[in-house]
Amino acid sequence: MKTLQVDLGARSYPIHIGRRLLGSEPLLSPHIVGPQVMIVSNETIAPLYLDKVLAGLGKYQCHAHVLPDGEQYKTLDVLKTIFDELLGRRFDRTATLVALGGGVIGDMTGFAAACFQRGVPFLQIPTTLLAQVDSSVGGKTGVNHPLGKNMIGAFYQPRCVVIDTDTLSTLDDRQLRAGLAEVIKYGIIRDPALFTWLEHNIGSLLARDASALAHAIEQSCRNKAEVVVLDEREGGLRAILNLGHTFGHAIETAMDYQGWLHGEAVAAGMYMAADLSVRLGWLAASDQKRIAALLEKAGLPLVPPPLPRDRIIELMAVDKKVQQGRLRLVLLKGIGEAVVTADYGADHLRATLATYFEA
């Protein structure tokens, strides 16, 4: 087992990465204050792993709340069912919530913990590669709104993150690839050594080589933790973690969060960000090709599905990085060097959008 630390003063917490960690009582119980524990999971994950987690939490009064599986359920209405359950079962302010599942479960459970009785502790047990390398770390929680992704939420840090790499054995190939999109992202935005390592090891990752996966997860969490420690509430730097996400969120929202996975939309979004960066003369065409080649080797899409350009422009206009009417984008000056800027020229953005979306 490896342990990384996210250093945020009073809100610091450990990230444990290893095999057979699911339901490890010694890892979980130091972070559980009172006797009440609510595990929030989904219909796909609960049958696979809920019993193991419950076994490790035998000394607590545990209750599981199982949600439907999918990004389309990451809504205020489904969030409300968590509150209904907590209050109906008399959970009090000393209760602890545990997120067992992928990014949707982690985001919703964290937001529920942030709001229930104005804040109770929560733990992350991410079971998808995407959640393990990205969404379970850093405290971004929330739900979607019909007009935009993650528009309602809180910065609320977990008390610990337990990443059991064995859970990846049940992850389907498409979900695995979607998670790799975020791993590749860290290489592109700030870690050229990771990018090069990925170019050589993408095959091992797709073949689920345990040590390759552990390395990719650890490097991703390290990158994420370093950025979050420097800028917890996204005053500036943290926005680079959103490479490809403005395009990606617009794609996901335009598709009603159905059909494409988040990581797939982000992959296409990163390729579009690279396209725009090349148009600006900031990124070498050869670097764009390396990015395209790596995404393709990972089995990820470069091009979004057919969607109307006007709808995408409308959705990008409500991105959280819009400030005073100007949309800031994460763009690239090289592999390992990202910038957040509104100075890209509307014409160049239009040209990129015209290439990938329908009139």
Place this chain on the structure above:
Amino acid sequence: MKTLQVDLGARSYPIHIGRRLLGSEPLLSPHIVGPQVMIVSNETIAPLYLDKVLAGLGKYQCHAHVLPDGEQYKTLDVLKTIFDELLGRRFDRTATLVALGGGVIGDMTGFAAACFQRGVPFLQIPTTLLAQVDSSVGGKTGVNHPLGKNMIGAFYQPRCVVIDTDTLSTLDDRQLRAGLAEVIKYGIIRDPALFTWLEHNIGSLLARDASALAHAIEQSCRNKAEVVVLDEREGGLRAILNLGHTFGHAIETAMDYQGWLHGEAVAAGMYMAADLSVRLGWLAASDQKRIAALLEKAGLPLVPPPLPRDRIIELMAVDKKVQQGRLRLVLLKGIGEAVVTADYGADHLRATLATYFEA
């Protein structure tokens, strides 16, 4: 104008108290970051004061969102309309929310600001005595749940509080008296000098004497700020501000937040807390009489409406001060001395409840 400061480090903010402050541009604009301002108000207050506030914010892109008036609308569903409005009008992360109204408007606007795009600034312009002396200060925000009051929310501080005492001229007598319940509360829990002053000046307050009201508001905000600075997130001490609120919230919830005002329920709740404290031998009967006399002079109820005891017990069991199955209550050892304790003996509590609620 008097200005108090709530000292919370990076989250410190001023409370301005005085006449003709509504829509004062010099007081508001230092706390508004971007060009977009959303004023949230209700159907009662907006026709009276919205124009004045808009006049002071002429240089911003202002939009007003007017909610129905009443505690029964302090729900997740109504909160959602604020998000719909913000996103529909393309409000971004640099937007500022302004709460113009009573406690319900302040709590909901603050919670909306805490959650919108994971947090935007908000200002409080409280227009009821209750909001001016209590709910606008201290950062408790949230909404009710059918199973309990304020169960979903956040600790989220405003950037400033502007209390224009002239707004009390349009407050009806019943609302004025309800606000006095919270003023009296500060006297009972920690300020015997204020309690004595109230015994002598309650008539002037009911007659809306401007200087008496200003004094009561200032002393209340000072007490509130002192407690909040010592214990922002209610780890301990802050709970004394809930004197009468466990009984009161149960009454309000049992009545579906209709019929009685919050301050009225708190008044009856404080009298019940005094009753229980006398049963325990902690409070002198003569002090209970002084409390009863002051509440009565203020025109506040001592006794709740007829409600089934079982329902009240059920509702008290989900109070936020329940820890590990034990309900902590704010009780009295004297006028000016409150304690938060679970050591009151279930029999004594049953005796108090039997006195005030129906079998």
